[in-house]
Amino acid sequence: MQHTQRFPASAAPGTDPAEGDRLVGSDRVLAVLKELARHPDGVALDELTRVIGSPKPTVHRALAALRRAGLAGQDGRGRYLLGDEFLRMAFAHHEARPEHVRVRPLLETLAARFGETAHYAVLDGREVVYRAKADPPTGAVRLTSTVGGRNPAHATGVGKALLAHELGTLDAVRRWMGEAPLEPRTPRTRCTAEELHAELRATRERGYALDDQENESGVTCLAVCVYGTSATVPSGAVSVSALAYRTPLGALVDAVAEIREALGPLKEPF
CATH class of the missing domain: 1.10.10.10 (Winged helix-like DNA-binding domain superfamily/Winged helix DNA-binding domain)
Incomplete structure (x- = not known):
């Protein structure tokens, strides 16, 4: 009605x-x-x-x-x-508004739905840069991430979502890594070329990326790409980052269809 x-x-x-x-x-x-x-x-x-x-x-x-x-x-x-x-x-x-402004209502919707922090980030070399963030409603524990802040791409959900579209082979992963070793943020971080390649392949197959306490202990994340400027090349990625004790990673995986639907016109065509 x-x-x-x-x-x-x-x-x-x-x-x-x-x-x-x-x-x-x-x-x-x-x-x-x-x-x-x-x-x-x-x-x-x-x-x-x-x-x-x-x-x-x-x-x-x-x-x-x-x-x-x-x-x-x-x-x-x-x-x-x-x-x-x-x-x-x-x-x-x-269409004329910057994409991070256009994505902001989506982040607020996700933050309210899950009671967790939602991010929008873009890839910059070996790092991701957070362009927008929405915190959960007042009273919930919030993450310390900041707009303009950076994290290593290989350890984050948004980073792996975007890298999965750029690095399709093991050789491509090795070239991207170069001579500098990847930083282990937690004991769970995938730091070898073989580990990262396997994770990016799994990301492509399931259509979303996961961070199972790989960037920060006690924090999990599910991320999907957004397509603000092209139907085939992601312009950034959106994530729901959650405290593991409060929102287990499995709960985010179960809600992935809902997260994708919230993207509206920015979601990838299937």
């Missing part, structure tokens, strides 16, 4: 409280626009009138103003919905 909500002036941004419970002028138009966004299949005038709490002619005038601006339209059944111009502006604005 579609949830509906009345829009008294006291709850509408920018409304003068002196107007009481009556929407006026631009506030009414904005209330209608916001309600249209809740009905992707369209909504009838009678339903809009009931939800907005204004007379039908008043709501109809607000719709007429939105239609003149291209921000609202009508389908073949006479139901009102967001207009093409609104969608054009929204998508143009969305």
Whole structure:
């Protein structure tokens, strides 16, 4: 059932409280626009009138103003919905924003869902750089990671997710490692070319990367790639990093379909 909500002036941004419970002028138009966004299949005038709490002619005038601006339209059944111009502006604005800003709502959703920290990171040589982070709700224990911080790629879920797309062979892993040995962050860190190659191969096969306390003892992670600029080349990776005692790695694996679904348009096409 579609949830509906009345829009008294006291709850509408920018409304003068002196107007009481009556929407006026631009506030009414904005209330209608916001309600249209809740009905992707369209909504009838009678339903809009009931939800907005204004007379039908008043709501109809607000719709007429939105239609003149291209921000609202009508389908073949006479139901009102967001207009093409609104969608054009929204998508143009969305695409122009830096990807870490676009990913931020996804991270907040994941952090709230799991009560753990969500990260967005990109690959920079042998390291990953965290471009965005969302902490769990207030009261939960939080990780000490910071935006702009770095970690070795081979020890992190986000790093292994991205390396799996770049290093398809054992020779490629060896060339990437070069002469400098990989740092063992914990006793579980995979530091040899053979170990890392096997882990990257497993990552490609299952479609997500795991960090089983390899970067930090007591912290596990599941990471998936995001595709903000290309359908085939990942632009970064998103992870849920969890305290192992609170959210076991198996719980993240069980929820991998949900994590992928949360990516929306940034997820890899399957």
